[in-house]
Amino acid sequence: MADRVRVPARNTRYLGSLAFQVALLLIVGGLAYAAVVNAAQNLAHANIATGFGFWNNTAGFDISQTLIHYSASTSTFGRAFWVGLLNTLFVSGIGIVLATILGFVVGIARLSRNWLVACLAGGYVELVRNVPLLLQLLFWYNAVLKSLPELQGSIALPGGGFLNNRGLFLPRPEFGPGFGAVVIALLVGVVAALLLRSWARGRQARSGRRTRIFWAAVGLIGGLPLVAFVLAGLPLSFHFPALGRFNVTGGIEVLPEFAALLIALTVYTAAFIAEVVRAGVLAVPAGQTEAAQALGLRSATTLRLIVVPQALRVIIPPLTSQYLNLIKNSSLAVAIGYPDLVQIFTGTVLNITGQAVEVVAITMAVYLTISLVISLSMNIYGRATAVVER
């Protein structure tokens, strides 16, 4: 009984941990401050220009793909930054959509009872996942470039397009004055289809009778805009690309660099997403499927209503990581000449201005922001699919 257990007073422990946290914060903050001051002093000492004044200077260099207006003679470095950022978001955005679709298909296929399908999917995942992305990128770039004909032997596509090693050239739609009506009709169609669906669901819940609304929805979403388009007097024309001596002019241009980067990012990331999907599906207990079958649900319905919603909870967090990886990997564009943010900003702009610290800091801040935004929205979506405790 001599050794009495001493329980430390609660607020002593609290104060101790608070002091520790404050100290840690001070140390980290102090280090960051010292680093900034030291860098600024060193730069000043070495006579290297600092500051963000370069942002509004004329850029003077050309960019091969610009989604917004840009001209070498009048646009600024700031404009070049936005061009690069949009190019990064463009290839990443399309890449994320395609990689998700391909990844889900392959992931499900790998679980297939069909031996050949499962083996093909497994082979794809193991092959793609284990070769460095840079090599794959160079492979696709050379595969794209080498397999396409030169300008003079361009492949003429039906409908007035061209395909050659300068890119894919498609007719560019030009929207006439009445085209707004078509867009409005499309929106109306979508809203009406959604209303129809919620009505059909309500009816099923009340009476147990199912209403087939598929064709009605197709009619609303596809038919309404079509009617509006005809009534507005066909307000759509096409600007066709034309073969010139050196290049194809006019039309929409898809650069081979863009195609190669998109294919590489999609194929590579899809392999990882496939594994994420497979893990998610396998994480749903077999009893759930058996219970669903016992209730008489068909296997497609079981997948849609029972398995996928539960699998999503497991899939979302690692899927977010894959999206973030894809965006960061898009900076490998620099190897094949696709003008993404890194290529334009930390490549050309950094070199012309020589302001490495500012340019790299801006680029890092941009990637951080994009990643945090994606993380945040995926977390919100993840919370929506989480188990609701009752």
Added chain:
Amino acid sequence: MKRLATAFAIATLLAFGMQAAWSQSPTLKAVQDRGELVCGSNGQLAGFGMPDPQGNWTGFDVDFCRAIAAAIFNDPTKVKFVPLTAANRFTALQSGEVDVLSRNTTWTMSRDTTLGVDFAAVNYYDGQGFMVRKALKVSSALELNGASVCVQQGTTTELNLADYFRSNNMSLKTVTFATLDEALKAYDSSRCDAFTTDSSGLYGSRLLLSNPSDNIVLPEIISKEPLSPAVRQGDDSWEDIVRWTHYAMVDAEELGVTKNNVDGQLKSPNPEIRRLLGVEEQFGQSLGLSNDWAYRIIKFVGNYGESFERNVGQGSPLKIARGLNALWTKGGLQYGLPIR
């Protein structure tokens, strides 16, 4: 007496102070302590800077670093070469990763004034040109309206290209790559109609194509590209060493001192040669080096003309004519400053 003592003290201080100012180049001291010079060069440009299949670096820019090493160590092999891209070369120099940047780098005002670097001396007068495939049947750069051009990013080349097409009212599609190698490969696989870089680089690059003879270099030179080795700002004594390494090589050519005859020239009665080779006066010491610094350069590397012909001129596969880089006495721009 007291006044005399003060004067003596000041004189001593001045003398030692001066001595310190001469010999205390921090970069030179670092190089000597390390036992080798670290030289930033191009790893991919035939004739200027590229390792051969055995891993020995050769080229015009490489020779320049070997000359500095010879002047410091009496041994041209005491150089470590660091291959740099156009994009990372200034950062490497600024951060002290290399002691000197000898990598076909154009001397421009903005680089000189805002990058914290100093250019020592123009050792190659260059200009930007274009290479196209013969099959394109183009004989002038002015016929390239609408063409796709492959170019290396982060270079003055990229800016000149846009300027040239704009000022001639021609449209242009640039395809930009991080390295010259990648730009050249893309051109070789017909991604672009034309390839552009400094004309010296064009000849070297042409040799690397799958069919060099199917390509021609167009006659237009669209820019001035004075190429110069560069050093960090703030170490003037080191800059002096780099600058005078170049001028010693040009002076040697002007005076007819070559790798082969330099030993005999030690006995030359010509006072200019005697000063160059350190037989008379103490110019080496004023650089913080030994007096036979220039003798070492010429003995191991040769004079300017020898280095030029061996690496890029008639003695090389590039066969570039001296042109602007001939001596001023022969209609060129290379003009050796007097050593005196």
